[in-house]
């Protein structure tokens with residue numbers, strides 16, 4: 001068996017801390033002890049595999065995947081696309097991505113969401129896909145609306161799409177959120193601001209992509225996801241130093 | 243390294259829409275079948291076990307919006323991509339007690355690693371998904387490198403499921419006196 005290198009550690013200069021008091025829900029849901037470090041084994045290097053056969057043709061089309069036949073969700077039609085890569089810029093191929101979001105009015109199809117914006121009978125709000133050999137993925141959806149949330153003040157989430165990413169190894173498991181370029185709520189949102197590093201926030205912000213925008217049809221947004229890579233720079237630096 | 247790793251963000255309270263849509267009430271999404279409903283197919287060999295538990299915050303209140311994922315080797319010590327069986331499952335905890343229930347087979351020990359199931363926890367208020375492990379009382383845990391690295395017996399006990407009648411019990415405490423040991427995976 002090929003002995004693989006462990007995944008690089010989380011880079012805490014880019015990641016949020018567990019306790020971020022401005023985001024009130026983190027106060028009682030953040031461990032106070034340091035994470036326990038250990039030597040990862042096969043189980044952290046490997047992860048569950050999902051074949052392309054679990055995916056149906058319209059799973060990545062939120063405009064129609066919940067709609068009555070012949071109907072479509074209401075809102076601005078967009079495509080979100082990009083590459084899932086690792087830190088070494090290697091494609092993360094054949095890997096499951098799941099997404100969920102509010103509808104055009106900022107309302108989730110969830111019994112705990114009581115926001116007054118109406119549900120769209122043709123919009124479920126979830127989708128999934130598997131990256132191709134180049135790590136490429138795309139989805140078609142409607143642009144989600146911003147929504148208010150209880151955090152003690154007048155807090156509104158910037159428009160966002162939640163992403164769940166598996167990668168190829170258990171250590172790469174990631175849930176994050178994608179924001180839209182130019183949204184004035186990004187600097188105001190306590191959840192976005194759990195990330196202290198402006199560059200890291202910028203990388204979660206999708207760019208308008210006119211090159212892939214289809215005239216008279218939909219706008220495209222580009223969003224790349226970077227998972228932890230294998231083989232640290234420390235190791236490479238050592239090689240160079242020798 | 244040429245790329246910066248993407249930052250994590252909370253799964254939020256509506257993670258179920260994306261990950262367990264049937265649980266969230268999205269009728270017939272993906273044919274009504276949530277991924278990870280079963281850890282193994284029914285013909286997988288091994289000792290059948292059930293694990294149940296609840297998840298709590300620092301005030302001892304149930305974390306009713308949590309989602310848990312489980313990843314383990316099979317009874318021969320193989321992970322799925324090594325030719326083993328699936329070994330992955332996911333659970334939304336219930337909305338009142340924050341309880342979960344998992345039927346699986348006892349994983350084999352691998353080298354010094356005692357039999358264990360890897361667990362990943364996300365919920366509203368969790369900025370970075372939390373990793374922990376379920377070990378089993380009564381198994382050969384003495385030389386496991388993770389368990390032996392924890393000196394405090396109270397802390398160590400948070401990783402060990404206790405037999406409770408027919409099933410094992412494994413609760414998760416995100417914070418507080420009985421805070422679960424979480425791992426830097």
Ligand SMILES: [Fe+3]
Nearest residue numbers: 157160162254
């Ligand atoms: Fe959201």
